[in-house]
Amino acid sequence: MADIIYFDNSATTKVYPEVMNEMNRIYSSVFGNPSSLHRLGNEAEKILTESREIIAETLRVSPNEIFFTSGGTESNNWAIKGIARANKKRGKHIITSAAEHPSVLECFNYLISEGFSAEISGTDQSGLLDIESFIEKINDDTVLASFILVNNETGAIQKAEELIAAIRAKNKKTAIHIDAVQAYGKIPLNLKKLDADIVSISAHKIHGPKGCGALYIKENTRIIPILHGGGQENKYRSGTENVPAIWGFATAAKIIHENIEINRNKVKRLKSIVISELDKYFGSGGYFVNSPEDSYEGILNISFPNVKAQVLMQHLEAESIIVSTGSACSSRKNVQSHVLTAMNLPRERTEGAIRISFSGMNTEDEALRFTEALKSIVPKIRYR
Numbered sequence: 001m002a003d004i005i006y007f008d009n010s011a012t013t014k015v016y017p018e019v020m021n022e023m024n025r026i027y028s029s030v031f032g033n034p035s036s037l038h039r040l041g042n043e044a045e046k047i048l049t050e051s052r053e054i055i056a057e058t059l060r061v062s063p064n065e066i067f068f069t070s071g072g073t074e075s076n077n078w079a080i081k082g083i084a085r086a087n088k089k090r091g092k093h094i095i096t097s098a099a100e101h102p103s104v105l106e107c108f109n110y111l112i113s114e115g116f117s118a119e120i121s122g123t124d125q126s127g128l129l130d131i132e133s134f135i136e137k138i139n140d141d142t143v144l145a146s147f148i149l150v151n152n153e154t155g156a157i158q159k160a161e162e163l164i165a166a167i168r169a170k171n172k173k174t175a176i177h178i179d180a181v182q183a184y185g186k187i188p189l190n191l192k193k194l195d196a197d198i199v200s201i202s203a204h205k206i207h208g209p210k211g212c213g214a215l216y217i218k219e220n221t222r223i224i225p226i227l228h229g230g231g232q233e234n235k236y237r238s239g240t241e242n243v244p245a246i247w248g249f250a251t252a253a254k255i256i257h258e259n260i261e262i263n264r265n266k267v268k269r270l271k272s273i274v275i276s277e278l279d280k281y282f283g284s285g286g287y288f289v290n291s292p293e294d295s296y297e298g299i300l301n302i303s304f305p306n307v308k309a310q311v312l313m314q315h316l317e318a319e320s321i322i323v324s325t326g327s328a329c330s331s332r333k334n335v336q337s338h339v340l341t342a343m344n345l346p347r348e349r350t351e352g353a354i355r356i357s358f359s360g361m362n363t364e365d366e367a368l369r370f371t372e373a374l375k376s377i378v379p380k381i382r383y384r
């Protein structure tokens with residue numbers, strides 16, 4: 001079988017070899033429980049402290065504002081439920097966008113059962129929040145506003161600074177949560193400048209291990225835990241920390257932040273190769289780019305008229321090329337993408353949409369092999 005071309009880096013990434021080595025080293029040599037008071041515990045605690053410092057440094061925040069979790073889903077759950085519940089005496093209105101990851105949208109749905117009024121604001125045709133109508137919906141009872149920074153299906157980058165300033169101007173008590181799972185390590189993020197209160201990140205999107213992530217919580221933010229027990233993570237997130245994975249996360253974070261510009265230029269080049277080849281072969285109207293202009297270049301969402309995404313994906317897989325039909329969570333359910341639907345795209349574009357997501361590990365040769373495969377597959381599988 002030919003080498004696999006892996007273009008599904010938004011679903012997950014391949015672990016960096018250095019991360020594997022470092023995790024193996026910690027698994028075999030630093031196996032103590034970081035809460036234990038003996039020497040082995042202290043060694044593990046040191047690894048945790050260093051990891052926290054590394055992650056904090058990449059976000060330009062203080063280490064005591066970083067809390068390790070089991071990944072982006074937990075971080076989002078904690079941020080949303082923790083903020084809403086902690087502030088419910090002040091107000092019960094929470095707001096987000098229709099283009100969020102399910103780990104945000106389902107928390108909003110769930111909180112309705114606890115008596116919250118959860119508002120889902122629409123997006124424009126490029127998948128960006130309509131700032132004016134979002135702000136209009138914020139009122140004195142709004143305790144939380146949550147939005148995704150880089151969309152996992154289209155790469156759309158929210159105008160975060162503008163949005164945050166407008167939210168603050170409308171209600172300065174509204175806590176602001178950002179789902180930065182697809183942004184972290186891909187575009188520069190300076191949380192000292194970006195005035196958010198809580199930010200979710202995840203290790204496996206940056207060539208780190210799965211099941212590991214973090215939540216940045218700005219000092220003095222009113223939030224309560226969702227996991228209770230031994231009081232780890234400064235009493236905010238109980239459960240013995242996964243020290244090898246956390247160290248793997250920190251190692252990956254260091255590597256990816258040292259290469260952020262190099263990787264971004266690389267994925268930009270891959271995207272432009274794919275687009276120029278498709279333009280040449282399929283021409284205008286022969287295919288659609290669903291990712292907006294100025295989106296993060298590592299994610300490219302496209303569709304072909306009269307082609308079912310699932311069928312295209314299977315044909316590509318037969319040629320050892322891996323892409324996806326949307327977010328990894330929804331792609332098995334065979335439903336229309338809620339993100340593309342929120343963008344009001346016609347059905348022919350949503351049903352044929354595939355997501356190509358690059359990483360710094362991909363090559364120009366892979367991008368060319370991919371477009372050659374599309375040129376031969378697409379004409380064969382058109383149903384009209």
Ligand SMILES: Cc1ncc(COP(=O)(O)O)c(C=O)c1O
Nearest residue numbers: 071072073101152179181182202
């Ligand atoms: C934008 C976004 N948020 C949250 C998550 C969930 O992260 P995790 O897989 O670490 O639970 C993902 C994963 O696909 C994502 O893309």
